[in-house]
Structure formats: structure tokens, C-alpha cells
Amino acid sequence: MARGSLYDYLHQQRGVFKLPSLLKVALDVSKGINYLHQNNIIHRDLKTANLLMDENQVVKVADFGVARVQAQSGVMTAETGTYRWMAPEVIEHKPYDHKADVFSFGIALWELLTGEIPYSLLTPLQAAVGVVQKSLRPTIPKNTHPRLGELLERCWQQDPTQRPNFSEIIEILQQIAKEVADKGEDRHMSKSSGGFFSSMLKGHH
Template sequence: MQQKLEVYNEILRRLQESNHEEANLPGFDDQLWTPFNSLPTRYALDVNVERAEDVLTHKRLLRLAHDPANRPAIEIRLVQVFLGFEGYMHEITFSTDDKPKLLSQLTSLVADIGLNIQEAHAFSTVDGWPYEETEQLRDALAKEVSKIEDREQFRIKYDTNHVAIPNDGTDVWEIDPKYLKFENKVASGSYGDLYKGTYCSQEVAIKILKPERVNSDLQKEFAQEVYIMRKVRHKNVVQFIGACTKPPSLCIVTEFMYGGSVYDYLHKQGGVFKLPNLLKVAIDVSKGMDYLHQNKIIHRDLKAANLLLDENEVVKVADFGVARVKAQTGIMTAETGTYRWMAPEVIEHKPYDHKADVFSFGIVLWELLTGKIPYEYLTPLQAAVGVVQKGLRPTIPKNTQPKLAELLEKCWQQDPALRPDFSEIIEILQQIAKEVGDCGEWRKEKSSGRFLSVLRRK
């Protein structure tokens, strides 16, 4: 309330000093209090006091939205911005009643007419529209708003120039390639290359498919990856920024992870995780995987190479090239992933579900613990045969913390039903973390060794 009052008093002072006509009317101070009183505290934090007249606009829109016939009330105005250069954007303000998913629907329609949200507060500033056509933008938004109630929850967005991508009502996320700048190549594979680059001055990772390798099957894989990445947003999942879905320039753009992969840290940089740091990494991964499973997404290729580190030592799950939304039956049969981390039921082409990821996580835990490649003296195929036919598992070091060793064995049980869910894994790991001396505050403290410092200097 104190924050609200401070901002309110400053806005009132500025409006009265500017001799704004409305500010001189009787009872204006009480009327001005309406938006501050009816909206949450974050509204006061978002309002720019340098533009005090904005509050009058918000007050008017709130009044309009009291009538259901006016919902959502919309105001659009041109704003001048300075992002290293002088430019223009449109500021869009919606006022409406609070309905589940309505904000995401409004956000979706902004994308549907070709706009890109640059920042979102109590209002959103967007670009992607000619600055002189504010009235036309208002008409386009009004037209899209009218469609919201009739919008299907699931549909396929497809035209002759685009890869077919399932659309569940969220943003389309199409990126114009001209805003991408490629810098150094980070990695290369048989089907695509990974680059460090920028998108609208933001540092990003760009995974681009090699045009000569693109066929109908690869396009389907690409479309599936975009579809899944559009659905997820979690601090322990690499953030999707957008995609170019117009052949032949098929690429996926994500946040750039400065720490590289856990695999590189272990096997190329010679890094070693002490137990507190190992637990930090394991909990980050578990939280990301729990989120994916809660959203019915099976990763299907969980391994250290697909775990990336950001500049704040947060670990995020990456690479959804073979991930899938779980079938309604809850089971799948296709063999996919990497043999050394693959669950036995997947290797045998038996029906499998999200517990296949738990098996892979057990191998990842062992990888973190030992810094070694699983079954390093066997070929991948020999390892797969051993896992299925002989119950082969990596050898747990004798000095492993007992509860951690027990968790490893639970995760790679032959019977998927005996493996824990990630929600249970998180609890076990957090309990172990407390027992090794961090008293529940281990996540907030900085490790003495700064285990990523060697990578950050690269």
C-alpha cells in the first residue's frame, strides 16, 4: 500500500503541475485513485511516472471494461524508443475481466497478426507494425479479438510455405531470418549446425538444419521439436525464443548457454563435481524433467550432452529433437535416444512411458558422480545388449553417499514401475543436500570453487 501511495502521489503531482484539464476537475484525486486501488501492487511498480498521463488512459479503459459489451477495451499508441538507435513501437493496453487463459489468448492474437512482444508489464510494447498505421493496427486487433471465443483449442497452422506445426493457441513464434546474425559455429552434426549468434541484439543459440539434408521426415522432426519447445517455459529448461519454419532456412533459436554442456565440462574440460555441486546439478535437472513430465512431454534422450549450464550455474534440459508428447495411452514403442543412456524397454522396442527418462537420469547421475562415459570399454551396441540381456548397469563407486547410491539403483530398475517419478527424486535429492551440511539454504549460497569458472574464462 505504501508503494501504491508513493506512486499515486507522484502521478497526481505531475498531472496537476502540468495543468492537465482533467486534473483540475473536482474530486479528481479520488477518481485517480481508482486504478491504483483496483489493480495489484505491481501496477504501481510498472507505471512510468515520467508519463503520468498513462494512468488517465488506464482509468478510462477500466471504466469502459465495466460494460461487458466493451470487453476487452483496447488502447494503442505510438511510442518512441531508443535501443541504440531511434525507433518506434506500439504500446497496446487491454482492460477486461479476469478469465482463465484470456491473457494468453490476447497474447496469441498479437502474434497472429505478425507482432512481436518486446516487453510485458500491466501493458505490452510490441513491434512488427508500420509506425504510421496505428488506426489499422487497432482495427486488426479488434478483428482478432472477435475471434477469441470461437478459437479452437487445438488446430494445425499450415500453408504451402510453412512446415506444419500443431498450434495449441500459444504464440506462433515465427522469426524473420533477417534479424538473425550468425557468429561462430559451436557444434556440427550430420543434419544441422549450432551457432552462437544474435537475434535483435540478444545473444542466442541458433540450430539450423542443413538444407541438403532436409526431407519430409526431417521436416516432421523439426516441426515436432518446435511444437514442444513452444509449449514449455521453466527455469530448468532451455528457453525457446523462436523459429524460422519456412524452408529451406529451418532453424530453432534459443537462449545462449554460456557454460556449455555438462558433458563437455566432465569429459573435455576435466571437471569434477563435489557432492554439494553434484546435488545442485541433479536437482536442477530433476525439476526441469518433472516439469516436462507434468506437461506430458517425454524427452527420450536425456544425457549429460543435453544438459546445458548458464552463466549463473543453473543447469537446463536441452535438445528436444526426439522428444514427444506422451500418447493418450501413455505408452510408446519407437526406439530413440542414445544406447548408453537408453532404458531396456526402449532398446527392446517394448511399450514405454515417462519412466524411460528416469532410467536415463540414473545413468546421468552416475555420469556426474564418476566423470566417466557409461560402459566406456564397450561399444554402444554391446552396452545395449548387456543392459537388456544381462541386467548390466554401471558400477557405483564404493564411497558414494548411501542414499544417493540407493537412488541410482531405484532409477535404473529393470521394471519401469519400480522407478520413482521426478517429484519423488527431487525430494530425495533435497533431503541428501540437507544432510551434507547445507541446511536447506545450499541453493542460495555460492560454491567455494565456482565450478563453472573454468568454462566462463573460455
């Protein structure tokens, strides 16, 4: 994957994603994870270091070192993954399911949005304790698209059953992407029509 991991792109190369590209990346990742979940596989270590980008900015989910096929009972235990991206139920060694990936996706999405490392002022252990005991979450920037902010908050709910699944996440991201694209077209329209009217007015003087 020519452009390496999203972690390196954001933190080594100081790369930034404008909203339309950010939504496309989020959709690429969601579709990858949705495919896993439909096949009863939980990734368990979803983070920007495991999301790889090709020369066309297409992002693929990688590193199945800790991915596991979900037990028939539908619950899994065993501590794995990386604290800063890890769901509270996984940190606490509680049984967990595919919703643990949804939590980690929310954190990765926040990282794409801000270009920052989650809880950068804390050690991984302090972050883990905060997430579990104080429901600590990263701060959503003020200028975030409201529907995207809402999606983040839903993805990192403390109660896994309150988090959306990936088929719903894909739908939401597609809706936001459509709104953003339509807004962009409105801007072009008003600019061009504005120019047209002002030149008409000038013509009258």
C-alpha cells in the first residue's frame, strides 16, 4: 500500500483530510469492517496504524494478527488491542462482541478529524482507566459537522448495545457525504449566479 498507514500519514507526514476525503476514508474502513462482521470476524485492534492507504487514497483494513472468529455464543474475552483505541469492555476483560470494533472506529475517526493522537497527554494506562472509570472521551472540535459529531458520540457509548452497527454507520456516512457534496454545489451556484447578477447591474450603470 503505497501511502502507508493512516497513523503515519497523520502523525509523521502531518497529513490532513478535508471533509469529503475524510468521509470517503471512513466509508472505505466501514465497508471493510462491515464485511468482517458479516462473516463473524471481529478485528479487535482497529486503529489508524492498521489502516493502509494506496496511491489513490483508497484505504484498506489490515493487520489481522489479533482478529478472531466470533465464538458461537457471540461473546469473546481476552485482552488484546491497543489501549488508546480500545473499548471499555475489552479493557475490563469483560465479554465483548463486534461492537468493540465500533468503539475503536469512533476513536480512529476522531483522529482523522483532528490529526491528533487520542488522549495525547496521558499514558496509555491513564487513558484506559479514564475511559473505563470516568467515561473519558476525546473532545470533538467545535467546527465538526453536527451529524459527524453525533456519529462519534454514538460509536463510543459506554454501553455497547447503544452503539450503531457498521451497516448503519455506512448509511450515515453516505448521507453526510451527499449533504457535503450538495452544499459544495450550492456554493458554486451562488458564486456563479452572484457574478452574473453583479455584471448585469454593472451593465445598467
